[in-house]
Amino acid sequence: MELQQMRYVVAVADLRNFTRAAKKCLVVQSALSHQIARLEKELGARLFDRTSRHVRLTAAGEAFLPAARQALDAAERARAEVAAAAGEVSGRLAIGAIPTLCAVDIPAALREFHLRHPKVRIDLKEGPSKDLVQGVQDGTLDVAFLGVLPSYRPKGVSDHELARGELAAVVAPTHPLAREAEVDLERLAAETFVDYPEGTAARAQSEEAFEASGLTRMVAFEVSGTDFIVRLVRSGLVVALLPAAFAAELAGVTVLPVRDAPARTERLVWSRFRPAPAAAAFLTGLGIDTEAAADRP
Structure with a gap:
């Protein structure tokens, strides 16, 4: 078993395509395919299922891949330590x-x-x-x-x-809250929110603050991308709580300090x-x- 064979397997697994994997590894496809076939023969198991349209890892391939990645990382670490x-x-x-x-x-x-x-x-x-x-x-x-x-x-x-900081309320410039100097969680609880998915650390920062205040809010828009959150806020449909230092750099929104703001580290x-x-x-x-x-x- 050779490190180069492992590199080929990892490349095919990542790209799901033998031709692109060969290009990434700077070899012709026939050479890459031959080396993977040699490895499969040595292991006594097929690592990939191939059709004219798809390349998928077999159960054996799924089992082999993590160890191959670890071996390649260890080899790279060894070279780096020597350097x-x-x-x-x-x-x-x-x-x-x-x-x-x-x-x-x-x-x-x-x-x-x-x-x-x-x-x-x-x-x-x-x-x-x-x-x-x-x-x-x-x-x-x-x-x-x-x-x-x-x-x-x-x-x-x-x-x-x-660093430690607080979250701030982010609203559209046309939102009624945009005229306020600051806001509190009780007032925000009446609004419709966009937030990160439930279970994420970013969502927990807001959830814990509302729960500690005995308040509930409605998160009707749940997205994973911060850019999408900002775009939804700009539309005027929803409000959001984002890190104050980060929100201060955003264009096209109004940022309000929150009196009982959620904390963040x-x-x-x-x-x-x-x-x-x-x-x-x-x-x-x-x-x-x-x-x-x-x-x-």
């Missing part, structure tokens, strides 16, 4: 971030990191905090930026508080094990002492 020993940071840096992050300017941070370490391949994934924590736990992400309740501490990872998380060289360099650039963090309970 780091020689004073060169290389490898892959996989970052996750919520879309409403305010404490860190991600584009600027990544630009600076790339200038310092041009041989590192940077991957960025946007998503909800819960999924990002899972990504760090299972090793698909090196670091992740979260927006969570102040009481939340993620399990199985190292973490650092970046932005946290940075990374593996509880020793970070890979690229991740360690990125964390150091943010002023994070990973060794001190590892000593905290």
Whole structure:
């Protein structure tokens, strides 16, 4: 079993197409197909079901894929460790971030990191905090930026508080509330809301505040994209609660302070094990002492 064969399997699994996978791996399709066939013969099982229109993983392929990814990650980590020993940071840096992050300017941070370490391949994934924590736990992400309740501490990872803030009410300029200087949760409870899906950390920030005040509200529009939330607010159909610092940068909406505003904390998380060289360099650039963090309970 060879690492190159694993790369081919992962590429086909990701792209669901042998031709595109071969192009990504910079080989002719016949060579890629031949190597996968050799691997299947060695394993004694087919990894893919192929038709003229579809490529799907078999049950054996589904079982093989996670281990193949881990093997490839381990090989890349080994190369990066050797390079780091020689004073060169290389490898892959996989970052996750919520879309409403305010404490860190991600584009600027990544630009600076790339200038310092041009041989590192940077991957960025946007998503909800819960999924990002899972990504760090299972090793698909090196670091992740979260927006969570102040009481939340993620399990199985190292973490650092970046900032604390509050949510603000966001309404259309034509909405009756737009004439107010500020608003409270009781007044907002009479409005129709757009919010993130139930069960997400972003939704929990608002839900907990209303429940603590003994109030209920109607979330009639449930979406996962922040841009879509803002567009729906601009339409005048709904109102939203978004991080105040993030909302202040939005165009075409009116932002109102909330007297009893829901609280929010932005946290940075990374593996509880020793970070890979690229991740360690990125964390150091943010002023994070990973060794001190590892000593905290």
